[in-house]
């Protein structure tokens with residue numbers, strides 16, 4: 001009974017439940033993005049989400065705002081405002097310098113209870129998932145993880161949160177109609193990087209988080225970057241992807257060479273990953289990563305819908321396949337019908353020849369184009 005009372009009191013304190021969330025959203029609940037950062041360096045998904053938040057906020061007639069917890073707040077706030085946020089909430093405190101779920105969750109919940117946002121978005125990264133689930137639990141609201149699409153319901157003004165469900169066999173659109181804020185994590189690469197608005201001053205709201213004495217304190221001894229991150233598909237301008245048509249793990253060496261010459265990185269279809277030819281972190285598609293490079297090579301990839309879901313926003317798609325009827329050619333800007341074991345070495349040779357020609361001029365240039 002005492003426990004019941006305690007829970008009810010906690011609900012009263014944290015839960016921003018409305019009879020219908022649409023009422024709250026329409027009444028000015030902002031669209032927040034929690035900026036994931038290491039000092040002044042933010043994860044690129046955070047900026048992608050600021051751009052997306054701006055569009056959602058415009059549809060709702062509310063402000064988009066960034067939430068920055070811990071060090072580096074001022075610089076990040078300026079970047080957030082230049083990326084489309086109208087405001088930035090900065091929470092500081094001694095236990096917030098290094099990411100740790102408990103104090104960061106307390107700081108986020110405190111801000112949410114005070115300012116009552118309508119929507120909170122985070123990147124679907126290890127840290128974003130950790131923080132989002134802890135904060136949603138405290139706020140007693142719903143959370144949709146790993147979204148691949150966000151929209152506003154034009155009538156009810158609710159956030160439509162779409163994500164693959166049942167092992168990726170269906171796309172489910174989820175709403176949070178009775179609780180506030182509506183929370184979602186979004187995969188990196190789903191939204192484009194926003195343009196830069198140089199003259200965009202935003203409101204900065206600073207606060208010192210009042211953390212419970214029991215809040216965990218983490219001391220960072222050393223930061224060791226994950227070597228896989230250095231090869232990250234996110235942010236790669238050139239991706240050379242291989243599929244089942246490569247026939248064996250060792251043949252990825254050919255794609256590695258081409259990627260290296262073009263300053264890019266290697267990726268794969270699920271068939272190649274399932275065959276054990278390459279790590280699962282390299283998988284592009286519905287159950288892999290979403291990428292949007294300037295140039296995407298699909299080598300020996302048929303173009304199944306689940307693969308296209310992760311790469312069709314690439315600026316230029318070059319497909320190499322020996323089957324002229326392969327569906328990949330429907331999304332390709334350039335299609336080469338042929339044996340990839342002949343085409344890839346020929347491409348490599350041509351790239352090397354042109355680089356040698358360009359010589360001191362700095363080699364081939366890959367220009368960023370407009371996303372499709």
Ligand SMILES: Cc1cc2nc3c(=O)[nH]c(=O)nc-3n(C[C@H](O)[C@H](O)[C@H](O)COP(=O)(O)OP(=O)(O)OC[C@H]3O[C@@H](n4cnc5c(N)ncnc54)[C@H](O)[C@@H]3O)c2cc1C
Nearest residue numbers: 168243244245269270271285286287288300302307322340
């Ligand atoms: C729920 C679910 C989620 C999924 N998620 C993903 C995902 O995230 N990513 C993903 O990629 N797939 C995903 N899949 C699998 C997807 O449906 C396809 O099975 C997969 O993408 C096929 O990979 P592939 O194109 O490499 O192989 P295949 O479909 O077998 O295609 C191989 C291609 O290589 C060509 N080829 C063969 N030899 C050569 C050669 N010498 N030169 C040139 N071309 C050649 C063939 O003509 C063929 O078109 C998912 C499936 C399901 C059911």
